[in-house]
Amino acid sequence: MNCDEVRRSVQDYVTRELAPDDRRRFDAHLVECAECQRELALMTAVVSTLDHQPVLEPSADFSSRVLGSLSRQREFAPSPWWSLALAPLLAGAAWLARGPVERALETISSRPGLIHLSVPAVSLQQAGIAAGAIVVLGLLVAAGGAVFCWQTYLRD
Amino acid sequence: MFEYVESAPEEALVSRSARGDEQAFGVLVERYKGMLYSMAYRLMKDRGRAEDAAQESFIKAWAALPGFKGESKFSSWMYRICYNTCISELRKKRPEVELDEAMGVGVEGPAEEFRNRDIQAVIHDEVSRLPDDYRAALTLFHFNGLSYDEIARLAHKPMGTVKAQIHRGRALLKARLLERVGWDNLKEVMWQ
Incomplete structure (x- = not known):
């Protein structure tokens, strides 16, 4: 190995990435070349310093600031339980609002000069079936959400 | 309520953090804050910006933890988040930063x-x-x-x-x- 080859290989020599044969040839050259010994000493100092960089510590309140940010995020984040409660609540609200909406539509459509709107007639039985279906759907969503919440947030 | 010790297995801490356990995540923050801050500091050359980047990295990790599948080591995953945060910050603004004593010393002189x-x-x-x-x-x-x-x-x-x-x-x-x-x-x- 000549000086040029040694200088090209010196980093791999220091980081032990040089193949064994090349390492032996490197060593053989080193014995008789002061310039390359200098190259090796310098690169060893660089690599050793880079390998032993100290771990620095952030300010004392760093962890509490990080965890404080998480809590604030959580306060503003919608909980899955709220979304579960919303399903039956929305269904109930829609059902309760149906009567006033129908009456309002009838009032509007009966005024002269306005576009006539017709509200389809719904029997008591049909309304009951629709209400039941909405409540069952809400309960199914709630049950699915509860399983999801348990698995995601509450298990062990 | 769960009690954690410094030696708690990382996998359990990661798993519990993913399910929203802040106490478990707190142990991970303690464990990695030095590495992340040091890394950010070496990339950004400024203590304040490094702390901000490290803090942002933990917050991003907290948000992304439910999607962490463990395909890479948790440490590598955290380094990736921190690296991306720092690089993104470096691209945003490049104020002239005075090097401080932890980064090295001035060596001009006879x-x-x-x-x-x-x-x-x-x-x-x-x-x-x-x-x-x-x-x-x-x-x-x-x-x-x-x-x-x-x-x-x-x-x-x-x-x-x-x-x-x-x-x-x-x-x-x-x-x-x-x-x-x-x-x-x-x-x-x-x-x-």
């Missing part, structure tokens, strides 16, 4: 003053002056202990580019060390 200088401090100082890409690659390789392949994937660069940046970075450091301190002074300090 040659005889170099005799007692700490060579490591000079090298740290020169690391902070390297181009961002070189400094990032050297930090990830030597400080974080990532392989060439891991750095290449993290930085979205070919492995050959990463290797070249690391080699050129070290060569620059060696040249600058020699230039600033001089071989006679170095020899005396290194072989004393």
